[in-house]
Structure formats: C-alpha cells, structure tokens
Amino acid sequence: MPQETYDFIVAGAGSAGAVIASRLSESGRHTVLLLEAGPPDRNPWIHIPLGFTKTFTNPTVNWKFESAPQPQLGNRRLYLPRGKTLGGTSSINGMVYIRGNHADYDEWRQRGCVGWDWDSVLPYFRKAQNQARGASEYHGTGGPLNVSDQPYRFELSEAVLAACEQAGIPRNPDFNGAQQEGCGYYQTTTANRRRWSTAKAYLDPARSRPNLTIRTAAHATKITLAGARATGIEYVSPAGPQSATARLEVVVCGGTYGSPQLLMLSGLGPAQHLQDTGIPVLHDLPAVGANLHDHFNTYMSWRCTRPITLNDLENSWPRKIAAAIRYGLFRSGPMASNGIHAGLFTRSDPRLERPDLQINLLEWSTLERTKDRVIPHRFPGFTLSPVHLKPDGRGTVRLASPDPLAPPVILFDFLRTEYDMRAVTTGIRLARRIAEQPALRDYVAAEIAPGPLVTSDAEIESFVRQTGISNHHPSSTCAMGTGTNSVVDPRLRVHGIAGLRVADASIMPSVVAGNTNAPSIMIGEKAAAMLLQDTQAGTASPGTAPPGTAPLGTAPPGTAPTGAPPLAA
Structure with a gap:
C-alpha cells in the first residue's frame, strides 16, 4: 500500500474541512493532505444559486442518504441529502446564512465547553466573513466567505413579510x-450572484500552495493508530487502497453522518455495537454516533393566484430558456437567487426565552419530493415550512456493516415529547394565520397542504406524522463536552486518543437554532486556530479521557481486545 507523510491529514473537504485545510496550509510551514470522497466541484449547477434544486437528487455530488424507518412517522424512510464534492454540503445547500441564536453558544459553555460561548465564537464568524453590508460589531469584511443580500425585492416575499407584520x-x-x-x-x-461554497471561498485561493495536497475520489476508510495515538488514514481511490501518515494530527471532518462512521470503522465507539458489527474494539467511546440532533420540518403549500412562482418557471420551457439566457448574459433573473428569500423566527410559547420556530418561505410548491425527483405543481404555488428548532429527541448513527463504503444506519427520534408535537402544530397554525392576512389576500387562491379540511389537533398531528421530515441540519453525533456523553473535549480532541480531532457539525453539543452551514464554517475556523496554537505550544492533542471511559486497548467483557480479529456479527 503506497504511503505518504504529511503534518496534518484532513478527512473530508466539506463546510469545515475545506476551511481547516486552507488555514493549516496558509503559512506554508505545514504540509496538509485533504481527502474528499466526491469529485471536484465542476458540476455547473453547483455554482448557480437556483441550481441547488438540481443537485438535490444528483448522486454524483450528493450522498443521497436515507434514514432507517422512523417509528413516530409511520415507519417512513426520510431522504437525507448531503454534499459529496469539494465544499461538501456548502456546495449543494440552499445557501441561507444563519448563525443561530446567541444563547445557543452560551448554553454550550454552560455545559462545560469553555471557549464556545457567543462572545468567544463571534470573532471566528467575523473572521470567516466578507459581509456585503460592511463591517460592524457583528459582521466582518475581508474574510474568504462572501455573504450577500438577496439580489432583488420579490413580489411574493414582500407580500409574505407584510402579512407577518400584520x-x-x-x-x-x-x-x-x-x-x-x-x-x-x-x-x-x-x-x-454565484454560490460561494467553502471550496470556492477557501480552497480555490489555496490550490496553488505546494504544501497543500487535495485528493478527490478519496474515500477515508480507517484511522490508523499506534497505541493511544492516531497516526494516519487509510482510504480508497481509483488507484486502489492508499494510506497516509500524519506527523502531527488527523482531523476528521466527515460531517454528522460520516465522522462517527469513520471513528466506528476504526474501532473507536460504543463497544457492544462495534462487537456486534464485527469491528475490533480499540477504544470504548459510547457517545460516538449517539445524540443525533436535527430540526424537524413540515411543508405547507398554497396555490397562488399569479404566475410569479418558480413552479411557473419549471413548468415552461420558454421561461426556462429565457431565464438561462438572462442569467448567462446578465447574471440576473430567477436563476440568480436561491428561491428561499425570506422567513421568520419566533417562539411556540411566549414563555420561552428564545425562538424555537423558524418558518421559511419557498417560492415553489411540490406535488412530489423524493430522493429521486422533485416535481412541482402544474400551477403557481408557494410553501411555508414551519421548522422546529429545538426538538427533544436524540437519534443515532450506527454502522450497517464492517464495509466502509456502505451507508450508515441513521435513526432520528423526532416527536419524542408532547412539546415537540405542540411546537410543530403551533408553527402550522401560525403559518395559516400569516396566509390569512390582508397582505396575502390577492395572492392566495387555496391551501393545498394540509388542506382546509384539516383543522383539529388530531388531524394536524396525523398530517405531521405522515409528511414531516428532517430539515437537513444534523448535528451532535461526536458531541463536544467533558463527560461520558461526549466524544471530543472543548479543543475538539477525541477523548483518550492523541493526535485525533473531529471538527464539523457533529461536535455541536446541541443543534443551533437556525441553518447549520455558517456555524460549521465557524467551527472550521476555530478548529484550525486551535490546531495551530496547540502545535506551536507543543501540546497538540494529548487525548484526554472523560470520567468512566475505558482506556485504549481495553473493552468491556465479551468485546474484542486490541489486535484481536473481528468478531462475527
């Protein structure tokens, strides 16, 4: 197996991984290998704002995961798109820039995550940012990540926002x-009016650096260890099995599904599950793959009285051709925006201290939305999507088999409590109240989903269970903390393993109240700064262990010790 040596190996070139690789290679002092399982970000739809509707089901740049059957949702499998290209999900998402609530980060600090309160993370949000509105107390300029206002004021968006005020x-x-x-x-x-993914923001300026090696079609399959220290990565590529050695540290940036999967494939995770799967247990870390936390989403749609929605674009070849010409020549028209122009944050109960609901305006409505296709209604339509930002339930990510190329088993725990359902139904009733306001009277022809006949609590709850989905903001499967219910410490070092960190949305102790891409980029910025600080100080990743975790090479009775052959599943 060919082998190369670098100072740092970053596994995953997504929202955080691209940031880390760029920052670690910036000074020229350190050699960095960046591995990405997907292809380069050359698909033209990636770079067109409205193109995310095309990459939503494209297997070339999208992992197209599915969940296990969800018991609270009629045993439905949920479609879970994730980016599989340079830039990761930042290359296929809806591009909405939301940081979450200040109190989210203060709550992390209250849980023992020193250095992750709002005042501590704000400098990294500002460092990343090139804010079109200019610098301020909350925003930065001169950073790699361009953040822009919507290119226009949209007729339907203006009407919805006026209705919100009413x-x-x-x-x-x-x-x-x-x-x-x-x-x-x-x-x-x-x-x-072009997408600005982390590949565009961080990797494009770094590609020419001789100390940065970027490998695409390179799927990380295992972290190699020597005793209690990570030493490198094994991966597969079109050339076959490969391996690389890290002099300093390995940084896992595979995302909320990929990072715990790679740790478990490497023998780092819940001992009983690894034993059952046939993976030798090298270090019992029960929280790996636990605590899966995501937003819960519902879609409500209305027929619009005017042909001003994206349904009208998608259903008309002359309009599509005209839009393509307009965008190609002038970077204007519907393809220059993301179609998710506006929204709101509010509380499902006025007694709450901060918002737990987000309602997005989508300037389209769909007849069918699956992992293979999205079909709009044949008439003008729009959608309001109430999203519950603080669900009580926590799910899991587990291995399906010892095969590193098999997708993981993803199980949510949505609608776990009465509060979860109450918050969602409150969001649905609020969306209806907005649609009934005078400002939208001339735009609403009829409610399509759930429909005007669905009115009682029981009927609304049935609609939620039949149609609700993940909002594609997963987090927390390698949660940061100091106790046994965590995987990494506040400097993102994996408990008990030196030379190994995780840095992506999986380290969030709990999901933030809003879209997760901007926080993932912040995590990448902060992780890179900590790596460089610790390297300079000579204290890189000592591998602290929380109370109650088994030391490396030990496992509970009945599990395989270090070096033992895989047990039968």
Whole structure:
C-alpha cells in the first residue's frame, strides 16, 4: 500500500474541512493532505444559486442518504441529502446564512465547553466573513466567505413579510445581528450572484500552495493508530487502497453522518455495537454516533393566484430558456437567487426565552419530493415550512456493516415529547394565520397542504406524522463536552486518543437554532486556530479521557481486545 507523510491529514473537504485545510496550509510551514470522497466541484449547477434544486437528487455530488424507518412517522424512510464534492454540503445547500441564536453558544459553555460561548465564537464568524453590508460589531469584511443580500425585492416575499407584520411579527433586518426574532429577508453565501461554497471561498485561493495536497475520489476508510495515538488514514481511490501518515494530527471532518462512521470503522465507539458489527474494539467511546440532533420540518403549500412562482418557471420551457439566457448574459433573473428569500423566527410559547420556530418561505410548491425527483405543481404555488428548532429527541448513527463504503444506519427520534408535537402544530397554525392576512389576500387562491379540511389537533398531528421530515441540519453525533456523553473535549480532541480531532457539525453539543452551514464554517475556523496554537505550544492533542471511559486497548467483557480479529456479527 503506497504511503505518504504529511503534518496534518484532513478527512473530508466539506463546510469545515475545506476551511481547516486552507488555514493549516496558509503559512506554508505545514504540509496538509485533504481527502474528499466526491469529485471536484465542476458540476455547473453547483455554482448557480437556483441550481441547488438540481443537485438535490444528483448522486454524483450528493450522498443521497436515507434514514432507517422512523417509528413516530409511520415507519417512513426520510431522504437525507448531503454534499459529496469539494465544499461538501456548502456546495449543494440552499445557501441561507444563519448563525443561530446567541444563547445557543452560551448554553454550550454552560455545559462545560469553555471557549464556545457567543462572545468567544463571534470573532471566528467575523473572521470567516466578507459581509456585503460592511463591517460592524457583528459582521466582518475581508474574510474568504462572501455573504450577500438577496439580489432583488420579490413580489411574493414582500407580500409574505407584510402579512407577518400584520400577524404581529416585527421586521428584523439582520437575523445574525443583535437579535434573532422577527421576520425578514435571508442573506446568502453568494457573490456576484454565484454560490460561494467553502471550496470556492477557501480552497480555490489555496490550490496553488505546494504544501497543500487535495485528493478527490478519496474515500477515508480507517484511522490508523499506534497505541493511544492516531497516526494516519487509510482510504480508497481509483488507484486502489492508499494510506497516509500524519506527523502531527488527523482531523476528521466527515460531517454528522460520516465522522462517527469513520471513528466506528476504526474501532473507536460504543463497544457492544462495534462487537456486534464485527469491528475490533480499540477504544470504548459510547457517545460516538449517539445524540443525533436535527430540526424537524413540515411543508405547507398554497396555490397562488399569479404566475410569479418558480413552479411557473419549471413548468415552461420558454421561461426556462429565457431565464438561462438572462442569467448567462446578465447574471440576473430567477436563476440568480436561491428561491428561499425570506422567513421568520419566533417562539411556540411566549414563555420561552428564545425562538424555537423558524418558518421559511419557498417560492415553489411540490406535488412530489423524493430522493429521486422533485416535481412541482402544474400551477403557481408557494410553501411555508414551519421548522422546529429545538426538538427533544436524540437519534443515532450506527454502522450497517464492517464495509466502509456502505451507508450508515441513521435513526432520528423526532416527536419524542408532547412539546415537540405542540411546537410543530403551533408553527402550522401560525403559518395559516400569516396566509390569512390582508397582505396575502390577492395572492392566495387555496391551501393545498394540509388542506382546509384539516383543522383539529388530531388531524394536524396525523398530517405531521405522515409528511414531516428532517430539515437537513444534523448535528451532535461526536458531541463536544467533558463527560461520558461526549466524544471530543472543548479543543475538539477525541477523548483518550492523541493526535485525533473531529471538527464539523457533529461536535455541536446541541443543534443551533437556525441553518447549520455558517456555524460549521465557524467551527472550521476555530478548529484550525486551535490546531495551530496547540502545535506551536507543543501540546497538540494529548487525548484526554472523560470520567468512566475505558482506556485504549481495553473493552468491556465479551468485546474484542486490541489486535484481536473481528468478531462475527
């Protein structure tokens, strides 16, 4: 097996991994290998803002995961798109730039994650950012990540926002400023009406550095260890099995599904599950793959009285051709925006301290939405999607088999509590109240889903269980903390293993109240800074162990010791 040596190996070139590889290689002092399982980000739909509707089901750049059957949702399998290309999910997402609520990060600090309170993470949000509105207390300029306002004011968006105000929800000009609550336009990770993924922001300027090696079609399959220290990565590529050695550290950035999967394939995880799967147990870490936390989403749609929605674009070849020409020549028209222009944050109960609901305006409505296709209605339509930001339930990510190329088993725990269902139904009733306001009277022809006949609590709850989905903001499967219910410490070092860190949305102790791409980029910035600080200080990743975890090479009775052959599943 050919082998190369680098100072750092970063496994995963997504929202955080691309940031880390770029920052670690910036000074020229360290050699960095960046591995990405997917292809380069050359698909033209990646770079067109409205193109994310095309990459949503494209297996070339999308892992297209599915969940296990969800008991609370009629045993349905949920479609879970994730980016499989340079830039990861930042190359296929809806580009909405939301940081979450300030209190989310203060809560992390209260859980023992020193250095992750709002005041501590804000400098990294600002460092990453090149804010179109200019620098301020909350925003930075000169960073790699371009953040822009919507290119236009849209007729339907203006009507919805006016209806929100009539329903008692005040305007908020900046969801990422002093407060989150209110309604307004979303900013996006775009520049010059093109997507600005982390591949574009961080890797494009770094590609020519001789100390940075970027390998695509390189699927990490195992972290190699020597005793209690990570030494490198094994991966597969078109050339066959490969391996690389890290002089300093291995950084796992595979995302909320991929990072725990790689740790478990390497023998780091819950001992009983590894034993059952046939993986030798090298270090019993019960929290690997646990604590899966995500937002829960529902879609409500209305027939629009005017042909001003994206349904009208998709259903008309002349309109599509005209839009393509307009975008190609002038970078304008519907293809220059993401179609998710506006939304609101509010509380499902006024007694709550901060918002737990987000309602997005989607300027389209769909007849069918699956992992293989998205079909819009044949008439003008729009969608309001109430999203529950703070579900009580926690799911798991587990191995399906010892095969490193097999997708993981993903099980959510949505609608775990009465509060979960109450918050979602409150969001549905609020969306209806907005649609009934005078500002939308001339735009709404009829409610399509769930439909005007669905009115009682029982009927709404049935609709939620039959149609609700993940909002594609998974987190927390390699949670940060100091106790046994965590995987990494506040410097993102894997408990008990030196030379190994995890840095992506999986390290969040709990999901933030909003879209997770901007926080993932912040995590990448902060992780890179800590890596460089610890390397300079000579204290890189000592591998601290939380109370109660088994030392390396030991396992509970009945599990395989270090070096033992895999047990039969």
